Amino acid sequence: MKSKPMQIIKIVFVFSLTVCLFSSSSYQFIDKNATDIINLKYNRLIDSAYFYSNNNDSLTLSFFLKAFAEEPPQNPYTLWDVSVIASRLNKKEMAFDFLKLSVEKGYSYYNHMQKNKSLVLLDSVLFNQCLQKVRLRDSLLNHISITLDSIFDLDQGIRNVFHEEVILKGKDKTSMEAKMILDSMRFIDSTNFITVKSLMHDHGFIGRSLRTAKSQQVMYLIFLHAPVEEIENNLEIFKNAVKSGELPSQQYPYFEDRILANRRGVQKYGTQCFLQSGEVVLVPLIDSLNVNKYRKEFGLETIEEYIKMLKSD
Helix, strand or coil: CCCCCCCCCCCCCCCCCCCCCCCCCCCCCCCCCHHHCCCHHHHHHHHHHHHCCCCCHHHHHHHHHHHHHHCCCCCHHHHHHHHHHHHHCCCHHHHHHHHHHHHHHCCCCHHHHCCCCHHHHHCHHHHHHHHHHHHHHHHHHHHHHHHHHHHHHHHHHHHHHHHHHHHCCCCCCCCHHHHHHHHHHHHHHHHHHHHHHHHHHHHCCCCCCCCCHHHHHHHHHHHHHCCHHHHHHCHHHHHHHHHHCCCCHHHHHHHHHHHHHHHHCCECCCCCEEEECCEEEECCECCCCCHHHHHHHCCCCCHHHHHHHHHHC
16 A cells, blocks of 8 residues: 655766865754654654554554644655545545645546545545546646656766766766766756756656656756755755655755765765775765764665665666
8 A cells, every 4th residue: 555665777976067166155964863854753653554554444544643643744645545544434524634635735646546436435526526636737747757757868868978988988087078078968967957947846846756767866866966056945845855755765865965065075974975096985974973873864775885885886
């Protein structure tokens, strides 16, 4: 019953913009923790609800409601699941309250929704009203997914060229060939960013709701390449995208680290690195003793496992 996670695909990270331009910015993350983004008690209660979802609807619903008492729900797919559970328990008012909230928050799986029987039996008119709204959003997201698929191909295509023609062949990044590829990368990044920023302005941050593995990654990728000021200006949107389930929690630390690496030459979560004489080197850590604690809060592997993975690539 639990909604599927975003699909994972291999991504090449090469920034076309200069990454480490340090300044005396007052930007600070040092004393913050993940609690304003990740509510651990809420997540534990949600996990407990899904644990019982196949065999005990009453207990499942009680865990969901306890979680919502801790934090107002933002994830439309969780809200859909609760509406279905409530409908199976014949709690009509609760079921449709959660269904309407799910649709309001952006639930978009039309084909899955139209197969439901328990909500239809309670009120077919109300259900079909909600279903038609979902159909429209489903159509919109199919269209956006096609657009973002093409942006992903451009974004990763030029980075694959750089990786194969410059990095793997050991060429100097100041060579004429490298400069030509990087110039193309900058042009592609700037045009992609205009499109993606416009889509986010019109529809909010969209990731997990999109229909393909490639399109799900695009808003995250394009903003990660973007000028650091754009990341700073939209950080609250990214935080809310984690809460709504559109952005995987594991991806959010890359935004904070990108800002810190640019502004102060340090990082908190250990996501930022660069090549030096063919070796992978991490941007210095603010707190190396606690970096794995910070990473665990967002579901990331240990820093040791991450470095090993980077070197293997």
